[in-house]
Amino acid sequence: MTPMLIAAVxxxxxxxxxxxxxxxxxxxxxxxxxxxxxxxxxxxxLVALWVLVPAILVLALWVMFGPGVSRAFIVSQLPxxxxxxxxSQLNIAIARIQAIASGFGVAGEVAPWETAxxxxxxxxxxxxxxxxxxxxxxxxxxxxxYARKRITPALRARNAVERAIGWLLxxxxxxxxxTTFGIVASLLTEAIRFFTFVNPLDFFFGTVWNPRFxxxxxxxxxxxxxxxxxWGTIMVAGIAMLVAVPVGLMxxxxxxxxxxxxxxxxxxxxxxxxxxxxxIVYGFxxxxxxxxxxxxxxxxxxxxxxxxxxxxxxxxxxxxxxxxISSLSDDILRQVPQAMRDGSLGLGATQNETIxxxxxxxxxxxxxxATLLAISRAIGETMIVVMAAGNSPILRANPAEPIxxxxxxxxxxxxxxxDFAGPQSLVAFAxxxxxxxxxxxxxxxxxxxVRRFREQYE
Amino acid sequence: MADTTTSTDAAARARRETIRKGLGRRHLxxxxxxxxxxxxxxxxxxxxxxxxxxVISKGYPAFTQANATLEVYFDPEILSFDPAPVRGAGQSDxxxxxxxxxxxxxxxxxxxxxxxENAVVNAAPQGFEIGSREALALIDAGxxxxxxxxxxxxxxLLGQRVSVDMLASANTDNWLKGTIDRNLPDARQQxxxxxxxxxxxxxxxxxxxxxxAWHIFTNVDSRAAPAAAGLxxxxxxxxxxxxxxxxxxxxxxxxxxxxxxxxxxKNRLTDLIEVNINNLAAVPSIVFGLLGAAxxxxxxxxxxxxxxxxxxxxxxxxxxxxxxATRSSLRAVPPSLRQAALGLGASKTQMVxxxxxxxxxxxxxxxxxxxxxQALGETAPLLLIGMNAFxxxxxxxxxxxxxxLPVQIYLWQGNENRNFFEARTSAAIMVxxxxxxxxxxxxxxxxxxxxxxx
Numbered sequence: 001m002t003p004m005l006i007a008a009v010x011x012x013x014x015x016x017x018x019x020x021x022x023x024x025x026x027x028x029x030x031x032x033x034x035x036x037x038x039x040x041x042x043x044x045x046l047v048a049l050w051v052l053v054p055a056i057l058v059l060a061l062w063v064m065f066g067p068g069v070s071r072a073f074i075v076s077q078l079p080x081x082x083x084x085x086x087x088s089q090l091n092i093a094i095a096r097i098q099a100i101a102s103g104f105g106v107a108g109e110v111a112p113w114e115t116a117x118x119x120x121x122x123x124x125x126x127x128x129x130x131x132x133x134x135x136x137x138x139x140x141x142x143x144x145x146y147a148r149k150r151i152t153p154a155l156r157a158r159n160a161v162e163r164a165i166g167w168l169l170x171x172x173x174x175x176x177x178x179t180t181f182g183i184v185a186s187l188l189t190e191a192i193r194f195f196t197f198v199n200p201l202d203f204f205f206g207t208v209w210n211p212r213f214x215x216x217x218x219x220x221x222x223x224x225x226x227x228x229x230x231w232g233t234i235m236v237a238g239i240a241m242l243v244a245v246p247v248g249l250m251x252x253x254x255x256x257x258x259x260x261x262x263x264x265x266x267x268x269x270x271x272x273x274x275x276x277x278x279x280i281v282y283g284f285x286x287x288x289x290x291x292x293x294x295x296x297x298x299x300x301x302x303x304x305x306x307x308x309x310x311x312x313x314x315x316x317x318x319x320x321x322x323x324x325i326s327s328l329s330d331d332i333l334r335q336v337p338q339a340m341r342d343g344s345l346g347l348g349a350t351q352n353e354t355i356x357x358x359x360x361x362x363x364x365x366x367x368x369x370a371t372l373l374a375i376s377r378a379i380g381e382t383m384i385v386v387m388a389a390g391n392s393p394i395l396r397a398n399p400a401e402p403i404x405x406x407x408x409x410x411x412x413x414x415x416x417x418x419d420f421a422g423p424q425s426l427v428a429f430a431x432x433x434x435x436x437x438x439x440x441x442x443x444x445x446x447x448x449x450v451r452r453f454r455e456q457y458e
Numbered sequence: 459m460a461d462t463t464t465s466t467d468a469a470a471r472a473r474r475e476t477i478r479k480g481l482g483r484r485h486l487x488x489x490x491x492x493x494x495x496x497x498x499x500x501x502x503x504x505x506x507x508x509x510x511x512x513v514i515s516k517g518y519p520a521f522t523q524a525n526a527t528l529e530v531y532f533d534p535e536i537l538s539f540d541p542a543p544v545r546g547a548g549q550s551d552x553x554x555x556x557x558x559x560x561x562x563x564x565x566x567x568x569x570x571x572x573x574x575e576n577a578v579v580n581a582a583p584q585g586f587e588i589g590s591r592e593a594l595a596l597i598d599a600g601x602x603x604x605x606x607x608x609x610x611x612x613x614x615l616l617g618q619r620v621s622v623d624m625l626a627s628a629n630t631d632n633w634l635k636g637t638i639d640r641n642l643p644d645a646r647q648q649x650x651x652x653x654x655x656x657x658x659x660x661x662x663x664x665x666x667x668x669x670x671a672w673h674i675f676t677n678v679d680s681r682a683a684p685a686a687a688g689l690x691x692x693x694x695x696x697x698x699x700x701x702x703x704x705x706x707x708x709x710x711x712x713x714x715x716x717x718x719x720x721x722x723x724k725n726r727l728t729d730l731i732e733v734n735i736n737n738l739a740a741v742p743s744i745v746f747g748l749l750g751a752a753x754x755x756x757x758x759x760x761x762x763x764x765x766x767x768x769x770x771x772x773x774x775x776x777x778x779x780x781x782x783a784t785r786s787s788l789r790a791v792p793p794s795l796r797q798a799a800l801g802l803g804a805s806k807t808q809m810v811x812x813x814x815x816x817x818x819x820x821x822x823x824x825x826x827x828x829x830x831x832q833a834l835g836e837t838a839p840l841l842l843i844g845m846n847a848f849x850x851x852x853x854x855x856x857x858x859x860x861x862x863l864p865v866q867i868y869l870w871q872g873n874e875n876r877n878f879f880e881a882r883t884s885a886a887i888m889v890x891x892x893x894x895x896x897x898x899x900x901x902x903x904x905x906x907x908x909x910x911x912x
Contacts, residue, residue: 173722444737
């Protein structure tokens with residue numbers, strides 16, 4: 001309700017500003033026949049901007065300090081014995097009064113002082129709201145009048161508006177930087193909190209993962225060894241690469257070197273369908289089809305293969321990554337200059353000799369880069385391993401046994417928990433930090449290799 | 459002289475001989491190599507086929523469900539409570555509502571199971587012996603609430619016999635569809651022998667029929683009444699998240715792409731932003747979930763399980779995708795167009811917004827749809843912000859608790875009633891994939907239309 005009201009007030013003011021600026025500059029044009037520097041639309045937009053900025057500033061101040069002021073006011077209304085209470089009980093009392101004031105009501109008996117405080121707070125709240133909206137609107141109108149007075153034929157309204165647009169665009173691009181900053185900051189702070197419970201050496205070099213049950217105890221219980229999870233992650237990613245690299249690369253080679261344009265145009269989109277399928281679907285496929293099929297195969301050849309295992313998850317993850325490798329390799333193979341291929345073929349080499357001895361060595365850096373990107377994707381993949389890897393964080397070498405990975409453990413430790421009190425949930429951030437660092441290094445190296453490869457042939 | 463000619467001749471012949479000898483092997487290698495290529499393509503195509511075949515063959519049966527048409531007797535002896543309150547002359551609104559609520563509570567307390575059970579027993583052939591629990595097991599547990607709601611809406615039903623379509627229970631559905639092995643011993647069957655026998659008889663005499671299960675689309679998730687569980691709540695939750703993504707990610711993404719491609723000076727800051735975006739595109743999605751849990755939920759105090767938080771997390775995740783795709787379509791605009799605009803006196807901003815941007819519209823649209831499709835299928839970050847909570851309601855606003863389509867799939871695949879929910883999960887996957895294919899098809903069609911118009 002309130003945000004809608006504020007937005008409506010702002011919009012009306014801005015509309016007013018625009019029409020004022022527009023008609024004022026138009027009038028100037030008509031009155032003395034002078035040439036305007038900017039067209040009336042720009043004058044209108046400039047006035048609207050002048051209205052918006054002070055109003056937004058007031059509202060931003062309110063958003064930042066409003067809750068604190070309200071809280072201070074409520075505390076001033078409370079009896080002394082309540083104010084003396086512990087933090088959480090005081091918070092409950094304040095929340096109760098806010099609920100009474102909003103007219104929503106609270107459960108249980110309402111003390112008379114609560115009703116009184118609720119009423120005064122409701123009045124206070126209403127008054128401050130009125131004050132803030134009034135101040136925003138008033139400042140907006142003042143700014144409007146000022147901006148309107150400034151309009152002269154020589155005013156460079158267009159330049160000002162364009163500068164504002166430029167800043168807005170820059171602010172939008174800054175969102176990406178802020179996101180990275182937010183990721184690093186939140187992972188680091190929470191991971192550091194985790195390391196106050198658990199020694200970093202025990203975390204990074206521990207071989208036993210046994211966090212015990214989360215009972216929000218303050219002292220560290222259980223063991224948080226990263227190695228079993230890391231090993232599981234590497235094993236699954238390795239199996240995935242064993243599937244994806246040969247199949248993806250051969251597909252790319254065939255489609256770019258042998259296939260007719262028609263065949264290429266039909267098959268490529270079909271394979272790219274695989275890239276668009278959500279990972280949860282792959283997880284379900286692993287659980288319902290791949291796992292039982294592998295178990296049956298194992299029984300037939302006399303090897304015990306568990307239905308949920310590193311092998312199941314890895315194979316399905318490999319399928320997921322095939323289109324990734326094939327489309328990246330395809331791009332890279334096409335960038336190798338035709339002259340190199342023609343030279344080799346002209347000397348009498350067969351197609352596959354050309355591909356193996358000329359094309360692939362030339363494209364190798366690019367393909368290595370693509371593979372690194374694929375590995376980074378594989379270690380960050382979550383749903384397939386959550387559903388099909390068996391969640392058994394034990395160090396073991398047999399891929400036919402259940403394992404657990406970094407991502408699975410993040411999901412297990414954090415799901416549904418939001419107070420992050422104990423190491424049991426905080427460990428998710430330490431794991432996240434590890435994962436982020438690993439993928440970051442892989443990505444940076446891969447992008448560097450790919451870029452250098454591109455420059456080589458451009 | 460002649461000597462040397464013969465010797466070079468001999469050498470050439472020998473060389474030709476070695477080449478010819480090796481030729482067979484080389485052509486064989488060539489064939490093998492091509493074979494590997496074709497094999498790889500066949501494997502990839504086969505996998506696409508298997509995946510779709512698995513989902514469709516498993517999910518297709520879930521779209522029809524066993525319905526039993528039973529005659530329900532609203533027995534006054536079982537439904538023995540006071541008649542619905544009538545609004546008195548001077549009664550206030552609040553008093554009447556309170557009285558009516560009290561009456562509804564009394565109605566709910568009545569033994570509706572007994573009504574359902576009697577309806578089943580009545581529909582059984584003469585002389586068929588069936589216990590009360592066994593009879594009740596035939597019908598979905600949610601149906602008694604539906605009968606109660608029918609009665610609350612129309613209290614005149616008391617003492618009447620009405621024919622009602624009721625959903626058979628999940629176990630009955632399994633048995634009739636053969637999703638459970640019919641030869642298993644009694645001890646391992648979910649239903650008692652008498653229930654199974656009755657279900658078979660009812661299917662034969664037409665009391666039970668398979669109908670299209672519309673409730674998959676209209677109902678919310680349910681644990682107590684699995685046969686009636688539907689996707690409506692998850693669908694609306696996903697819809698809200700996609701709205702947030704479209705409202706936030708598209709303008710911000712397009713604006714950053716314009717800045718980087720058209721305005722950015724070549725300096726450190728620009729390099730920093732570029733490297734950042736490339737890296738963000740490759741950050742695992744689960745890390746964005748951690749960001750959401752720490753920043754949006756813990757720091758800003760936004761509610762758990764709310765689509766608004768999910769939408770924000772997915773926005774940050776899809777931003778790089780949209781930026782990269784938009785940039786590549788901006789780069790494809792011919793420089794002559796920019797030069798023409800600038801040459802006629804347009805400012806740089808005017809050139810970008812009046813001439814370049816309209817041309818890239820199809821590209822931006824494609825970028826948007828790619829981003830939204832990616833966000834629609836994402837599951838892992840949503841688990842970390844509590845969207846896997848069980849929610850049995852359609853969220854009214856983006857701030858309410860809700861599930862999402864992929865998360866609902868995750869929840870259903872973990873349900874204990876594996877036989878029933880395997881099909882349900884596949885059906886939900888079909889809905890999700892259907893949505894994604896539709897989105898992509900729309901993108902392709904729109905792009906072709908818009909490009910042809912130029």
